Amino acid sequence: MKYMDEYRDRDAILRLAEAIRRTVTRPHAIMEICGGQTHAIVRFGLDQLLPDEVTLVHGPGCPVCVTPVEMIDKAIALAAMPDVILCTFGDMMRVPGSEHDLLGIKARGGDVRFVYSPLDAVKVAEENPGRQVVFFGIGFETTAPANALAVKTAAARQLRNFSMLVSLVLVPPAMEAILSAERCAVNGFLGPGHVCTIMGSEEYEPIARKYRVPIVISGFEPLDLLLGIHMCVKQLEAGRCDVENQYARSVARAGNAAARALLQEVFEISPQQWRGLGPIPASGMRLSEAYRDFDAEGRFELAGVVARESEECISGEILQGLKKPCDCPAFGTRCTPDRPLGAPMVSSEGACSAYHRYRPALAPAQTGECA
């Protein structure tokens, strides 16, 4: 298929893997930021093609995984309200909150609907004027513009029954949090292609300079990823720390101006709690003053929602690239997609889900090792 098959050509992939093998002389740990990249790496087995010196570690780029448990609990509380229709993406339906997930609340009578776009939720609001429709808006810079458009559309149509539970996060502050951590194990990054399509590659340049770390903006197909790894390895071997763009067919240095303007109009930067990573300053987005009326947290009484936490799940360390899913003693045993301990096991972009789907044999209980 055009734009897909050419990036999955076996011979080209094997040639590139060989080129990486010839380039590398010492160990490097490269983190891919985006959960979509993690899944492609594990699905196609790209990590198995790499020389031992190159270790891929998985970053916090799964929007479902990093959504704080208290936000999921708030969404669940809203879904349980009789007059509320809660709309969200399918990915969110099975992510565990403190006691329930949205699919469970739906089974108990909550009106939970999964949609393909935030604008679909605006349509639901128009079709149900007697009920409050809340869109649970989560994600990174990639999905944020569609969220902004939904709020702007609802405002233009003067919909009094539409609001948004906002949990939007930004990638660069999370990268800085990882790089600033005492136990940082990352030497280089594959930058998030989809995010950069919106925001551009330029905002990663100060990070590369400040932390002296190479960042290669990469796509999501096997060849994209291997080429990104090769570019990153070449920088590491040469001692360079630049932002390079492997994904030029989609990403411009300044990103998408219209989408950025929309974000600036509807949202403002805010502190944000990340599941697994804790609070990160200036790493989230909340509705700007002009659109604050559409904030579900202001419209509904949600202060009584209390999140419960567990100590068993190690997703925090997984999301920081300090551990791999199969390092977790619960992986594949006490934590499975059917009974997840944490979001990375249930989200379609979660690292644990990728390993469980494509590498279940790596469960420590079965092999005693994490390859």
Next chain:
Amino acid sequence: MNGKPAPAIACPLPLPDQGHITLAHGGGGTRMHDLLERVFLKRFRNELGDGQTDAATIAVGEGRLAFTTDSFVVDPPFFPGGDIGSLAVHGTVNDLAMAGAEPRYLSAAFILEEGFELARLEQVADSMQAAALAAGVQIVTGDTKVIERQRGGGIYINTAGIGVVRPGVALGPGAIQSGDRVIINGDLGRHGMAIMTMRAGFDVDTPIESDSAALWPEVKALLDAGIAVHCLRDLTRGGLASALNELSASSGRAIHIAEDRVPVLPAVRGVCEILGFDPLHVANEGRFAAIVAPEDAARAVAILSALHPDAPAADIGAVTDAAERRVTLESVIGVTRVLDMLSGEQLPRIC
């Protein structure tokens, strides 16, 4: 956070058993299998019905009858390539065919929601009759119930079917042997993605039509040609991945397939990529896997392909004697990974 400082590392407690049926219990994956074991097979299992085959076969005189039932709750009820009526016939006819039985008689029970348009019901009934005629079965008994408005999805249909197994035919996971080849009778994923694109309102350049079809003619062709068919399994909910995992588990053997041998139409692959679905997990309504003796594999592919050249059959892999009794797949770039059963139902991804 209850007035306490947030911990740096945050993760939720495990979910308690929720005690309610969720949509994930209907997805054809591990949740559904757990439910069947826990509720139904625990109580109903007997020597004729062990949940491992699509239809039970019952000795009657010198021959064998096959008996099966299925319910159809598809939303939307009308979709490119079919509707709930033809689907209700094909689904049950195919369950019989998978037992190697020639389908003969069907029952049809309707649960209709108050307000459902009569003209649409007639359209469904016409479609059922056409599908039954084409499949060579008769609809000989039925039932109708009407439920109050907003208590259902418009129309649900249950069909049960009886078929006849010819002497000497005994298909099932127990007959699967190491070295057997895995044949599929055409490209995968059409039905699931036809439904999904309808639901999502996707405007696809090439409209995806369901593969819904009666499979008995293909099974009959294999049996008539003397192909050593050991087991058949239709690739409905959960798709190829679930079917092969079921066969691996119930036969106690490993199965290895090659991803690049599995035919998938470009349009299906494209929509799957957009939504984050794996075509190997997507439902089909006119596709099956045939586990056949290795020496008959090429002939089986030729016979099936001749029946519908527009969707040729493929030999996608083999039953192996690997110690790990699981399904593995060689990815398109030549790396081997596990092909697992889906957990719950497939839900579209965020980005």
